[in-house]
Amino acid sequence: MENSIKILADKCVGCGICESECPFSAISMLERSEEHARKFKLAVIDLNKCTYCGACKQICKFSAVELKKCRPQAEIDKSLYKGVWIYAEQRHGKISNIAYELLSEGRRLAEKLGTFLGAVLIGSNIKSKAQELIDRGADKVYICDDPVFVEFQDDPYTSILTQLIKKEKPEIILMGATNIGRSFASRVAAKIHTGLTADCTSLEIDTVTKNLQQTRPAFGGNIMATILTSRHRPQMSTVRHKVFKEAKIETGRKGEVIEYKVDVKTLLNRTKFLGFIKSAVNYVNLLEAEIIVSGGRGLGKPEGFRLIEELAECLGGAVGASRAAVDSGWIPDIHQVGQTGKTVSPKVYIACGISGQIQHRVGMGSSDIIIAINKDATCPMMQIASYALEGDLYEIIPNIIKEIKSSKSV
Amino acid sequence: MNIIVCIKQVPSMANVQIDPETGRLQRDGVESVINPFDEYAIEEGVRIREKAGGKVIVITMGPPQAESALREAISKGADEAILISDKVFGGADTLATSYTLSSAIKFIGDYDLIICGRQASDGDTAQVGPGTAEMLNIPHITYVKKIELLGDKSIRVERIMEDGCDLIESPLPALLTVGKEINVPRISSLKGKMLAKKAVIKTLDAATINADAKRIGLNGSPTQVIKIFTPPQRTCGEKLTGDAKKIAVALVKRLSELGIA
Amino acid sequence: MVMDYMLSEEEQMIVETARTVAVEKMKPLREYYDEKEEFPWDIVKEFAKADLFATYIPEEYGGFGKGIMGLVLAVEELCKVDGAISLSLAATALGAFPILVAANEEQKKKYLPDIASGTKLAAFGLTEAGAGSDATGMTTTAVKDGDYYVLNGAKCFITNGGDAETYTVFAKTNPSRGARGISCFILEKGDTGFSFGKKEKKMGIRASSTRELVFNDCRVHKDRLLGKEGQGLMIAQATLDNSRPGVAAQALGIATGALNEAVEYARKRVQFGQPIASFQAIQHMLAEMATEIEAARALLYASARMIDSGKVKRTSKESAMAKLFCSEVAMKVTTNAVQIFGGYGYTREYPVEKMMRDAKITTLYEGTSQIQKNEIALNLIKEYISSSK
Incomplete structure (x- = not known):
């Protein structure tokens, strides 16, 4: 049986709400034929574009959308899968902060499900780090320690995590939406044939079905979607920096450390790690910063970034930039916030001379507080700012710096 | 060197507006474009071909309308374009899409390198590239910012990490994902546009690529969207106007009340 | 909505391509090049890669074969963003027209493909310090010596001078014959005895280079002669008939760019509690600007189509009309754009003062507005006489 969706012509009143709601532009409003009793338009679905997401059915006040989703039954016995896992990412032997953030959320989900929280640690000479994870809430730490894991590479990391999942059968795995996490989570999910939801901003457990409800932004944060992986296990999600609070340290907490015996012969290892070039700017600083001061085209000149840096330093924040500033060559692209740059969600985002095109807003729109400094009070950034400062940034910023100092x- | 570039057609963000009343996306007249990250993938494929010879085949899975994205890729230097299109592909999540693309690539056959944009600007998942590599059983490297050919059997790449760059060598064939750090895409030339206009674009359907019905479209998708909603819109909080000093004093007062400065 | 001028699909491609290059490549750098007065090589490369140098050159020489209309559309679209950087392209067309008009097959095959691909820029050398509007007053000479000509003298105010590779230069081969004693030669950068003088510092079009060409016993082979000896002034006149629509397009582009800026600013700028666009004084200015621009465009496109049709032998009058009208409109519109911006418009923070400075040149070069009027009147009277015979 195929999926089917149709508009019930006798119920549709031509209001057009579904047309504007459809995330895939698959609905258009057409005139009805002359002889039709109803004189208003009829919604028509382009099946080439429709993904059967059901957004139209949900929004329609007249029950005019009939959606039949064909869903095969679960392919696996879900009851065999137990436990919530987080992947404890490490870089050069140090556990990344994202792992601590996942531990706090993982703990909450595990308690809701009445199950344990596991953490997977893959690396070389990494055993000593297990207690850190236990201190932050892990009940079990699975350690895969071997020189082959000294540097991250997709092949061996995918092989080992897949082996571990197949053996231990967790029901949920959370990973950081980092360069590493996004890369090999996708590969692991494809290998074990399960669903993976990227960049989740909120996770909940359905109390009845025990399914994980994963909510994530799409279209650059303009819409949110809640996603289930109801027929497969484990349910995998990646989560961005700063979405969840770091788990607190509870020194001396008890947990189980399970060393997984690594058989190198069973690992794929086609690529070769040649070396690492450390960058002068670590952009985790940008992703993890509490305060970001960003400059845009309104600075007018590259020297403007000195002022931005000064303000950032004064607030203990990081420096960001709009694409316009990066493309003008005023600042390296590692600082770029927005669609083709980084997505950040600091406590305070100060946009200086950034008009706030949608491509920029999707990268910072979820900041707690937005402060805009701009001459043009009508620009989009000033419209969404918590504090909209109207005026010349070259006059305002030095005054702010003076005032803070x-x-x-005092 | 035969290079396959996977692209996606997405709604252009450039002119998407948000209805201030309802907070909904206003999609009227929004044009479809090549996913911005895929522009870099096309450019890199074309640059490698210009150096090493061979051809660049651009593929996309999508509705018949996605053909225009493929034509644009030809105007930017791709040699061939293939549309993977079938109603039964509808509703595919990243896993089903990866399967469909990998089936099509197996059907196309002879290739040395696959390049994808690091993620699509509508879904932002970054999952299809690695997923496709897994199903083709070839290595993949994400966030690549530099590609160096070592003969025709392997490559050396620089991969962007949060704290720097990893240097990695990989045998071919391999799949790479790229972003804006790798190049500056060319603008379609007049002659390129003429070629694009005349190009013949092949379409592959599910039967042709021998796709397993259980692994494509909605049925082959382990994830299901159960709800779509618009997040609350931000509105302007407080306007601070007047002379620069007055504005600065007011702001710092508020920041210190929030415990920030 | 924009007025529909029935552009062909290929013409629309030219417009779209030029717009993309202008917005993506040129716009971020326009202030830079205006301030630094550097030659915009990186953008010239973008024009070349997009085939924009090829629009008007016939396909058999590697061009896109879309005639004067093709050139006009490209120049107009580019100049909406920047009328100075784009001049590298428009002035190359001016330098190339003598070759298109008068060269033999061999010369065309040798020079045009490189111009079409943008590999080499061209320049046109007619004006001298003492011979501006009056070209017959030139003192540069070319004396025949066996298979060679020896050039001596200097040309001034040459756009692309020093940066171009290919030059079409006018010199007297027979000073006693006056207007019929002038010939046209192709010079190449690097020819012995051919050098460049100082770069002019200008009011506007600062991203464009304007230099003196100096000939000091410069020997060129006779296969560099375009057409026959004595045909120089005819070639120059035919060139200007073809190239003046290019200047008109530059003017029109600048004017349109200024109008766009003015409308945007008027909608945003709030005075007396409302956007200034709501004031009738501003509205009437904008309305006049828009109407004049549209009239200029209609005249220019009609002239370009007339030249491309090839049905009329001489189009001096129409080319001059298009250039006169478009350049005067550009000056008026850009001045009014600055007016609408008020004091801000006079600062370099906004692009309209630059547009006003750039616009001024279009009423001056390739014949001042007054010379265009002479040309128009002369042809008008000629036509009257021949029709009343």
């Missing part, structure tokens, strides 16, 4: 000295 004097308030600190």
Whole structure:
């Protein structure tokens, strides 16, 4: 049986709400034929574009959308899968902060499900780090320790995590939406044939079905979608920096450390790690910063970034930039926030001379507080700012710096 | 060197507006474009071909309308374009899409390198590239910012990490994903546009690529969207106007009340 | 909505391509090049890669074969963003027209493909310090010596001078014959005895280079002669008939760019509690600007189509009309754009003061507005006489 969707012509009143709601532009409003009793338009679905997501059915007040989804039954016995896992990412032997953030959310989900929280640690000479994870809430730590894992490579990491999943059968795995996490989570999910939901911003457990409800932004954060992996296990999600709070340390907490015996012969290892070039700017700083001061085209000149840096330093924040500033060659692209750059969600985002095109907003729109400094009070950034400062940034910023310094000295 | 570039047609973000009343996306007249990250993939494929010879085949899975994205890729230097299109592909999530693309690539056959944009600007998942590599059983490297050919059997790449760059060597065939750090895409030339206009674009359907019905479209998708909603819109909080000093004082006062400065 | 001028699909491709290059490549750098007064080589490369140098050159020489209309559309679209950087392209067309008009097959095959691909820029050398509007007053000479000509003298105010590779230069081969004693030669950068003088510092079009060409016993082979000896002034006149629509397009582009800026600013700028666009004084200015621009465009496109049709032998009058009208409109529109911006418009923070400076040149070069009027009147009277015979 195929999926089917149709508009019930006798119920549709031509209001057009579904047309504007459809995330895939698959609905258009057409005139009805002359002889039709109803004189208003009829919604028509382009099946080439429709993904059967059901957004139209959900929004329609007249029950005019009939959606039949054909769903095969679960392919696996879900009851065999137990436990919530987080992947404890490490870089050069140090556990990344994202792992601590996942531990706090993982703990919450595990308690809701009445199950344990496991953490997977893959690396070389990494055993000593297990207690850190236990201190932050892990009940079990699975350690895969071998020189082959000294540097991250997709092949061996995918092989080992897949082996471990097949053996232990967790029901949920959370990974960081980092360069590493996004890369090999996708590969692991494809290998074990399960669903993976990227960049989740909220996770909940359905109390009845025990399924994980994963909510994530799409279209650059303009719409949110809640996603289930109901027929497959494990349910895999990646989560961005700063979405969840770091788990607190509870020194001396008890947990189980399970060393997984690594048989190198069973690991794929086609690529060769040649070396690492450390960058002057670590952009985790940008992703993890509490305060970001960003400059855009309104700075007018590359020297403007000195002022941005000064303000950032004064607030203990990081420096960001709009694409316009990066493309003008005023600042390296590692600082770029927005669609083709980084997505950030600091406590405070200060946009200086950034008009706030949608491509920029999708990269920072979820910041707690947005401060915009701009001459043009009508620009989009000023419209969404928590504090919209109208005026010349070259006059305002030095005054802010002066003001902060004097308030600190008091 | 035969290079396959996988692209996706997405709604252009350039002119998407948000209805201030309802907070909904206004999609009227929004044009479809090549996913911005895929532009870099096409450019890199074409640059490698210009150096090493061979051909660049651009493929996309999508509705018949996606043909225009393929034509644009030809105007930017791709040699061939193939549309993978069938109603039964509808509703595919990243896993089903990876399977469909990998089936099509197996059907196309002879290739040395696959390049994808690092993620699509509509879904933002970054999952289809690695997933496709897994199903083709070839290595993949994401976030590549530099590609160096070592003969025709292997490559050396620089991969962007949060704290720097990893240097990695990989045998071919391999799949790479790229972003804006790798190149500056060319603008379609007049002659390229003429070629694109005349190009014949092949279409592959599910039967041709021998796709397993259980692994494509909605049925082959382990994830299901159960709800779509619009997040609350941000509105302007407080406007601070007046002379620069007054504005600065007001702001710092508020920041210190929030415990920030 | 924009007025529909029935552009062909290929013509629309030219417009779209030029727009993309202008917005993506040129716009971020326009202030830079205006301030630094550097030659915009990186953008010239973008024009070349997009085939924009090829629009008007016939397909058999590697061009896109879309005639004067093709050139006009490309130049107009580019100049909406920047009328100075784009001049590298428009002035190359001016330098190439003598070759298109008068060269033999061999010369065309030798020079045009490189111009079409943008590998080499061209320049046109007619004006001298003492011979501006009056070309017959030139003192540069070319004396025949066996199979060679020896050039001596200097040309001034040459756009692309020093940066171009290919030059079409006018010199007297027979000073006693006046207007019929002038010939046209192709010079190449690097020819012995051919050098460049100082770069002019200008009011506007600062991203464009304007230099003196100096000939000091410069020997060129006779296969560099375009057409026959004594045909120089005819070639120059035919060139200007073809190239003046290019200047008109530059003017029209600048004017349109300024109008767009003015409308946007008027909608945003709030005074007396409302956007200034709501004031009738501003509205009337905008309305006049828009109407004049549209009239200019209609005249220019009609002239370009007339030249491309090939049905009329001489189009001096129409080319001059298009250039006169478009350049005067550009000056008026850009001045009014600055007016609408008020004091801000006079600062370099906004692009309209630059547009006004750039626009001024279009009423001056390739014949001042006054010379265009002479040309128009002369042809008008000629036509009257021949029709009343």
